[in-house]
Amino acid sequence: MARRPFDIRAQPGFGFIALITFFALYLPIAALVAYSFNAAESLSHWEGLSLRWFVSAWQNTAVQDAAIRSLMLAVWAAALATIAATMAALATTRTAPYRGLTFKYAFINQPLMVPEIVTAVALLIVFSRIKVWTGYSGMGYLILAHTAFCIPFAYLPIRARLESMDLTLERAAADLYATPWKAFRHVTLPLLRPAIIAGFMLAFVISLDDVVITEFVKSGGQDTLPTYMLGQLRRETSPEINAIATVFLALSVLLVTVFFFVNRRKP
Amino acid sequence: MSDRPARNAIEVRSVSKIFGSGEARFAALDRVSVEIRENEFFTLLGPSGCGKTTLLRLIAGFDFPSEGEIFLHGEDIAPLPPFKRPVNTVFQSYALFPHMTVAENIGFGLEMLGKPRAEIEARVAQMLKLVRMEQLAGRRTSQISGGQQQRVALARALAPQPKVLLLDEPLSALDFKLRKEMQIELKRLQHETGITFIFVTHDQEEALTMSDRIAVMSAGKILQVGTPWDIYDKPAERFVADFIGETNFLTGTVDGIANGVGRARLGSGIEIPATIAEGFAPNGAATIIVRPEHARAVKSGGHLAGTVETIVYFGTDTHIHVRLDQGDVFTVRQQNSRSQSCGFEIGDRAGIEIAADGAQVLRD
Amino acid sequence: MATAAETAKHAEQEQVRRRWLLSTPALIIIFVAAIGPLFVMLAYSFMAKGDYGDVKFGTFSLDGWTSVLFQRDIFDDTLGLADAHLSILWRSLRLSFYTTVLTLIFGFPTAYFISTRPPHTREIWVFLVTIPFWTNLLIRTFAMQQVIRNEGLVNTALIWLGIIERPLQIMHTDVAILLGMVYVYLPLMVLPLYASMEKLDFRLVEAGYDLYASRLQVLWRIIIPLVKPGIIAGSILVFIPSLGAYVIPRILGGGKNMMLGNLIELQFGSGRNWPLGAAISITLMAMVMVALLVYVRNATRSGAGHG
Numbered sequence: 001m002a003r004r005p006f007d008i009r010a011q012p013g014f015g016f017i018a019l020i021t022f023f024a025l026y027l028p029i030a031a032l033v034a035y036s037f038n039a040a041e042s043l044s045h046w047e048g049l050s051l052r053w054f055v056s057a058w059q060n061t062a063v064q065d066a067a068i069r070s071l072m073l074a075v076w077a078a079a080l081a082t083i084a085a086t087m088a089a090l091a092t093t094r095t096a097p098y099r100g101l102t103f104k105y106a107f108i109n110q111p112l113m114v115p116e117i118v119t120a121v122a123l124l125i126v127f128s129r130i131k132v133w134t135g136y137s138g139m140g141y142l143i144l145a146h147t148a149f150c151i152p153f154a155y156l157p158i159r160a161r162l163e164s165m166d167l168t169l170e171r172a173a174a175d176l177y178a179t180p181w182k183a184f185r186h187v188t189l190p191l192l193r194p195a196i197i198a199g200f201m202l203a204f205v206i207s208l209d210d211v212v213i214t215e216f217v218k219s220g221g222q223d224t225l226p227t228y229m230l231g232q233l234r235r236e237t238s239p240e241i242n243a244i245a246t247v248f249l250a251l252s253v254l255l256v257t258v259f260f261f262v263n264r265r266k267p
Numbered sequence: 268m269s270d271r272p273a274r275n276a277i278e279v280r281s282v283s284k285i286f287g288s289g290e291a292r293f294a295a296l297d298r299v300s301v302e303i304r305e306n307e308f309f310t311l312l313g314p315s316g317c318g319k320t321t322l323l324r325l326i327a328g329f330d331f332p333s334e335g336e337i338f339l340h341g342e343d344i345a346p347l348p349p350f351k352r353p354v355n356t357v358f359q360s361y362a363l364f365p366h367m368t369v370a371e372n373i374g375f376g377l378e379m380l381g382k383p384r385a386e387i388e389a390r391v392a393q394m395l396k397l398v399r400m401e402q403l404a405g406r407r408t409s410q411i412s413g414g415q416q417q418r419v420a421l422a423r424a425l426a427p428q429p430k431v432l433l434l435d436e437p438l439s440a441l442d443f444k445l446r447k448e449m450q451i452e453l454k455r456l457q458h459e460t461g462i463t464f465i466f467v468t469h470d471q472e473e474a475l476t477m478s479d480r481i482a483v484m485s486a487g488k489i490l491q492v493g494t495p496w497d498i499y500d501k502p503a504e505r506f507v508a509d510f511i512g513e514t515n516f517l518t519g520t521v522d523g524i525a526n527g528v529g530r531a532r533l534g535s536g537i538e539i540p541a542t543i544a545e546g547f548a549p550n551g552a553a554t555i556i557v558r559p560e561h562a563r564a565v566k567s568g569g570h571l572a573g574t575v576e577t578i579v580y581f582g583t584d585t586h587i588h589v590r591l592d593q594g595d596v597f598t599v600r601q602q603n604s605r606s607q608s609c610g611f612e613i614g615d616r617a618g619i620e621i622a623a624d625g626a627q628v629l630r631d
Numbered sequence: 632m633a634t635a636a637e638t639a640k641h642a643e644q645e646q647v648r649r650r651w652l653l654s655t656p657a658l659i660i661i662f663v664a665a666i667g668p669l670f671v672m673l674a675y676s677f678m679a680k681g682d683y684g685d686v687k688f689g690t691f692s693l694d695g696w697t698s699v700l701f702q703r704d705i706f707d708d709t710l711g712l713a714d715a716h717l718s719i720l721w722r723s724l725r726l727s728f729y730t731t732v733l734t735l736i737f738g739f740p741t742a743y744f745i746s747t748r749p750p751h752t753r754e755i756w757v758f759l760v761t762i763p764f765w766t767n768l769l770i771r772t773f774a775m776q777q778v779i780r781n782e783g784l785v786n787t788a789l790i791w792l793g794i795i796e797r798p799l800q801i802m803h804t805d806v807a808i809l810l811g812m813v814y815v816y817l818p819l820m821v822l823p824l825y826a827s828m829e830k831l832d833f834r835l836v837e838a839g840y841d842l843y844a845s846r847l848q849v850l851w852r853i854i855i856p857l858v859k860p861g862i863i864a865g866s867i868l869v870f871i872p873s874l875g876a877y878v879i880p881r882i883l884g885g886g887k888n889m890m891l892g893n894l895i896e897l898q899f900g901s902g903r904n905w906p907l908g909a910a911i912s913i914t915l916m917a918m919v920m921v922a923l924l925v926y927v928r929n930a931t932r933s934g935a936g937h938g
Contacts, residue, residue: 006840008837011846011850021737021738021740022741022759024737024817025817026759027784028771028784028814029766029774031774031783032770032774045782080660084657084660087653087657088656091649091650091651092650098650107662110666111661115871115872115874115875115892117912117915118913119669121895121909122668125668125671125675147664149665151657151660151661166362169362173379175327175349175350175424176375177350177351187364211767211769233776245767249766252762252765253766256761260758330639331635331636333636345634346637
């Protein structure tokens with residue numbers, strides 16, 4: 001009789017728990033998506049498939065407003081954060097430790113280490129006073145706040161890429177008569193491009209997802225999609241929220257998938 | 268500008284490179300001076316950390332000397348950034364640009380110099396031909412083998428027609444067979460282009476076979492500069508003799524010095540003729556070296572006597588280690604023949620006969 | 632003409648200048664919109680509260696800090712322990728701890744499972760963990776609500792199976808918050824665990840079996856000690872956001888089952904006690920810093936041990 005060979009990697013029950021975990025990770029999402037196709041007036045029962053809630057969400061001007069604001073905010077914050085993070089990464093990698101380097105690391109990663117709610121109320125305190133002083137209550141506050149917490153995320157892939165990049169390539173460029181600017185333009189930047197794109201996408205998703213800081217920093221009438229949804233969740237919810245969430249989810253999955261493949265492609 | 272003759276491609280004048288300060292102060296180069304002639308294949312040879320790569324980096328412009336001057340055809344280039352020096356480098360890791368094709372890599376330097384497109388294309392084609400890579404011009408550098416990458420790195424560095432080509436251990440990443448091929452290839456390229464090559468290596472055999480002249484370096488200093496023959500047969504210092512080839516070190520006294528030759532009295536009391544290193548100052552004991560192939564083990568007589576300790580068979584030859592009566596071990600290398608063994612067994616008494624021109628007296 | 636030594640010095644100064652110029656935008660943005668406000672908040676925690684929110688600017692008062700743990704009796708003005716605050720603090724610590732333990736129980740086998748897949752399928756499993764990780768936290772919380780609400784998946788299924796007759800009230804309980812946090816933070820446990828398991832050298836496991844260890848002994852004496860850095864990293868990554876959770880308890884816990892995040896919001900909203908809110912925020916931040924310090928000390932020590 002053939003006995004199954006001894007698999008040194010196997011641990012009893014681990015595969016089973018893993019499958020439960022994956023099931024549990026996707027079950028709620030599946031439920032959420034399923035209910036968005038519910039024809040019924042409320043979430044309490046199921047009345048068959050329908051796209052009515054997608055149509056209703058699409059025609060809801062408050063949702064349109066919030067969606068446009070979310071996207072605009074994410075583009076601005078991600079762009080600014082990526083530029084600042086790229087510059088900072090160039091200044092903090094591939095160098096012998098110098099005075100102030102640890103300080104810079106701590107500073108750049110600080111937004112990751114403080115609970116969001118704490119940053120949110122601190123920003124509320126400061127910005128509410130500035131709003132009173134200056135009378136300005138536009139999108140600037142949200143863009144600034146989002147840029148700040150996006151920087152560490154944009155910084156992450158760019159720094160990683162730079163650190164794996166050999167300085168000799170830039171040296172070789174200089175040896176072949178490239179001035180420092182030309183070496184950056186023709187060698188460093190093209191090699192860094194995938195990481196900059198990755199950093200931008202990470203920052204974009206992070207900004208798009210933010211609820212807490214936005215909720216506390218926004219002025220009246222500045223709802224983003226997540227804060228709009230948070231507001232709606234307080235009430236008795238209709239499947240319209242599911243429809244919005246489903247579209248949002250699809251967008252996130254799309255972005256993560258693109259990110260995954262961009263990152264996987266070896267240069 | 269200076270009016271010195273242009274026979275020297277590179278002239279390094281008492282250059283020092285200091286890293287760190289205070290306790291951590293470390294002199295990677297200590298007042299090094301060397302002259303490298305035009306069209307020469309010049310090698311900087313030494314163990315890792317001896318300063319050979321630092322010197323190369325100073326010539327390339329990746330670092331600046333703490334003191335001293337570096338002349339290229341009479342012009343001090345030490346303060347110039349690398350992109351203003353007519354000097355190109357073949358890097359140890361090749362440093363090929365991964366986002367460019369083979370042809371784009373080779374044309375990069377000319378492009379940076381702002382040469383017209385037609386000239387670049389012609390030159391790239393010429394270079395591809397020179398390194399025999401014509402059919403791979405459009406490939407990415409990640410899609411070619413290590414040996415091919417090596418050729419591209421060479422072509423790229425040669426394309427802008429530098430006055431001097433610097434090679435930083437360029438063969439160390441290749442396997443044995445490919446390395447031998449590239450050694451020949453490099454000699455051919457140097458001959459065909461007529462460009463001065465400065466080659467850095469820690470491999471003494473590579474240095475001996477390829478170079479016109481060699482500078483042996485240790486601990487930030489150049490110990491000896493000379494032809495391979497000079498370096499091997501007339502080492503001036505213990506380090507040079509020890510680093511290159513196998514050597515027997517003997518102590519004795521020296522007298523009767525005239526015209527670089529003298530008489531060395533060995534521990535056994537016997538005197539033999541010896542060449543004397545430049546700068547030798549006779550004061551008591553001297554170090555005398557004999558290469559293993561310049562001595563012979565004999566059943567009786569000879570200049571030294573001892574007991575056979577080990578016998579190691581190498582195929583082409585046999586090494587006999589003899590424990591001298593004075594206490595040291597002396598190694599003799601004997602050519603093998605098919606019909607006979609070396610004629611000694613462990614424990615036998617043996618005499619050592621040193622060839623008439625086999626002994627060299629060191630400076631230190 | 633400058634000498635080489637002068638050029639070298641000049642180049643070095645230029646590099647120092649460029650490094651600071653390049654990092655300045657990031658540093659300024661983070662200072663203005665992240666670090667600076669924390670110091671302002673620290674100052675606010677020592678001011679007297681305003682009558683309609685905000686503070687009486689420039690006053691000094693310790694009331695904000697004392698009311699973190701104590702409350703003044705309305706009748707005799709004595710200080711007593713603020714039971715409400717203490718129970719919220721306790722709930723935050725307890726639920727965060729449970730969340731960490733539960734995510735570890737499910738996350739460890741999952742990460743191990745992924746790391747023992749063949750290389751080409753491994754990426755797909757990692758991708759499957761990454762998707763929920765990058766999905767909006769609000770949406771995932773909302774998704775959990777779909778499962779546990781009274782007319783949700785679990786209750787519908789249980790009633791249909793005839794196990795229960797009336798829906799279980801899971802929403803608006805501590806259990807709901809716990810389920811939500813485990814669900815939301817699970818990827819944060821799996822990913823660092825996977826990162827350290829991926830590097831696991833299975834020759835060491837072979838050596839363990841060769842020396843007569845059983846599967847359990849190999850797991851306990853070889854695998855777990857080797858991936859300890861991942862376990863610590865994952866635990867910290869789950870514990871810290873759990874402690875500061877705000878959205879999950881707000882949606883799943885209802886109004887009553889507050890955690891520290893909600894208590895903070897309350898002070899800046901209807902509580903109208905900004906100094907207290909600031910003081911609780913700083914307390915929360917201090918707790919997070921302690922957890923991070925423990926992590927850093929552990930990480931450096933195990934790093935030195937294996938290095």
